[in-house]
Amino acid sequence: MQRIKTAIVGASGYTGQELLRLLLVHPNVDLVAATSRQEAGKPLSAVFPRFRKLPGADLAFIEPDPDAIAATGAQAAFLALPHGVAAEIASALLQRGLKVIDLSADFRLRDAAVYQEFYDHPHPAPALLDQAVYGLPEIRAEEIKAASLIASPGCYPTSILLPLIPLVKAGLLDPDTIVANSMSGVSGAGRKADISLLFCECNESARAYGLPKHRHLSEIEQELSLAAGGKVIITFIPHLIPVNSGIATTTTAKIRAGVSLEAIGQALEAAYADAPFVRLLGAGICADTKNVTRTNFIDIGWHLDARTGRVILTSAEDNLGKGAGSQAVQSFNLIFGLGETAGLQTA
Numbered sequence: 001m002q003r004i005k006t007a008i009v010g011a012s013g014y015t016g017q018e019l020l021r022l023l024l025v026h027p028n029v030d031l032v033a034a035t036s037r038q039e040a041g042k043p044l045s046a047v048f049p050r051f052r053k054l055p056g057a058d059l060a061f062i063e064p065d066p067d068a069i070a071a072t073g074a075q076a077a078f079l080a081l082p083h084g085v086a087a088e089i090a091s092a093l094l095q096r097g098l099k100v101i102d103l104s105a106d107f108r109l110r111d112a113a114v115y116q117e118f119y120d121h122p123h124p125a126p127a128l129l130d131q132a133v134y135g136l137p138e139i140r141a142e143e144i145k146a147a148s149l150i151a152s153p154g155c156y157p158t159s160i161l162l163p164l165i166p167l168v169k170a171g172l173l174d175p176d177t178i179v180a181n182s183m184s185g186v187s188g189a190g191r192k193a194d195i196s197l198l199f200c201e202c203n204e205s206a207r208a209y210g211l212p213k214h215r216h217l218s219e220i221e222q223e224l225s226l227a228a229g230g231k232v233i234i235t236f237i238p239h240l241i242p243v244n245s246g247i248a249t250t251t252t253a254k255i256r257a258g259v260s261l262e263a264i265g266q267a268l269e270a271a272y273a274d275a276p277f278v279r280l281l282g283a284g285i286c287a288d289t290k291n292v293t294r295t296n297f298i299d300i301g302w303h304l305d306a307r308t309g310r311v312i313l314t315s316a317e318d319n320l321g322k323g324a325g326s327q328a329v330q331s332f333n334l335i336f337g338l339g340e341t342a343g344l345q346t347a
């Protein structure tokens with residue numbers, strides 16, 4: 001059986017831990033490096049007792065040094081690093097011949113000026129933007145298979161784009177009327193000390209934030225514009241809710257005249273007939289995060305509001321799963337010619 005020597009850079013954060021959870025038991029992976037500046041020198045199993053007795057869990061964290069990572073023989077590296085930091089390490093690892101699957105936003109945007117507008121600093125490696133592939137496997141599988149650099153999508157964008165893209169492509173709705181409301185668990189903000197993320201600030205409370213121009217609008221609008229064949233601008237309203245992980249998104253848009261509920265269902269069924277991780281719940285059913293946490297599934301349901309002429313799409317995913325770690329593994333599987341579901345069939 002093919003086994004790929006693999007590294008996780010930024011393995012002590014939330015998406016890094018999700019990658020550890022998946023890759024330590026992935027049938028085609030030999031985990032050869034896991035980095036953390038704070039935990040360097042300590043075995044994975046000592047830092048994260050949940051991994052004790054798993055094969056490979058005695059591996060010690062190393063510093064995020066590209067030469068040290070390449071010296072392990074790694075053929076692929078997942079980057080679970082902050083924006084800005086990821087681009088520099090990606091560049092160094094690509095030069096050393098590794099395939100790079102980047103979970104940060106550094107390579108998601110085709111235009112460096114849009115990156116600067118939304119991320120408030122110049123792009124750290126604009127020369128690499130042309131070779132990066134936006135890693136939504138249900139939309140770009142063929143490009144992903146040929147790529148050396150994957151820009152894995154953001155968590156909110158995944159939950160918004162997968163229900164919308166088939167409907168926008170088929171011309172069933174008016175893209176300029178799209179409004180997406182999302183609710184995310186607190187792990188979406190990363191494993192960092194921040195007063196607004198403390199238990200007492202988040203628990204038993206819910207709030208919108210990042211208005212009116214959350215940075216994920218940049219990639220959502222980029223991908224919807226590509227699907228529509230013209231510039232699309234939408235309204236996006238993220239909310240923080242008191243759960244560890246999970247994203248529930250409700251998206252509405254005006255349908256074109258004469259579009260039926262059946263036509264919406266048929267467009268989604270046609271787009272995702274062969275997609276192992278998209279579960280179409282059907283008309284009249286609402287997606288629920290409890291069915292997708294710790295999985296790579298995204299669940300999608302739909303309604304038609306005849307009074308307003310709007311479609312209502314509901315979607316649910318795990319922000320650390322389909323929204324980050326397991327979606328990145330799905331791209332890795334495609335790059336290395338493995339079964340798309342390898343190591344991801346969890347319920």
Ligand SMILES: NC(=O)C1=CN([C@@H]2O[C@H](COP(=O)(O)OP(=O)(O)OC[C@H]3O[C@@H](n4cnc5c(N)ncnc54)[C@H](OP(=O)(O)O)[C@@H]3O)[C@@H](O)[C@H]2O)C=CC1
Nearest residue numbers: 010011012013014015036037038080081104188190191324
């Ligand atoms: N959380 C989520 O739901 C999602 C996150 N993402 C993206 O994935 C990336 C990782 O997110 P997340 O896991 O939440 O982040 P965390 O803050 O939880 O973890 C960040 C990791 O990067 C390491 N790190 C931080 N700064 C540096 C640095 N300067 N040099 C080297 N290593 C560094 C940290 O370890 P140490 O400090 O020990 O070195 C840690 O392992 C981010 O770009 C995020 O935007 C994408 C989709 C969803």
Ligand SMILES: CC(=O)N[C@@H](CCC(=O)OP(=O)(O)O)C(=O)O
Nearest residue numbers: 104105154155156184185188189
């Ligand atoms: C709850 C929460 O704070 N979520 C994060 C999004 C996490 C994510 O997907 O982010 P990247 O684009 O950074 O990869 C936020 O709104 O900034």
